[in-house]
Amino acid sequence: MHIDIDTDTCIGAGQCALAAPGVFTQDDDGYSTLLPGREDGAGDPMVREAARACPVGAITVTEPGG
Template sequence: MEIRIDHRTCIGSGQCTLTAPAVFTQDDDGYATLVPGGARTTAPRQVTQAALSCPVQAITVGNDPPEA
């Protein structure tokens, strides 16, 4: 699963962190960042819900490219 956070758009509302705390955290300035390896420990549905909960749509979720 590929998760991207547009740091120029993020306003630091924390909805992603509340929805999927194993995947998202907030940096010292309050903006969203990924927990290292967190996406592997959380169900894709929870990550999708976190992206949908973002009030400014700063999070996008996609599939990893297939391995060669």
């Protein structure tokens, strides 16, 4: 799984961090970022829900080769 956060679109709502706190966090400026070592989603079933929860659609989740 590949997770991309469009930092130009992110507004720092934090919905991703609430939905999947084991994968997403917020940086010092309040914008979403991936936790170190969790760049592939770490098998967390909530990653896709976190992407759907983003109010501005800043998160894209894709499968390798897809």
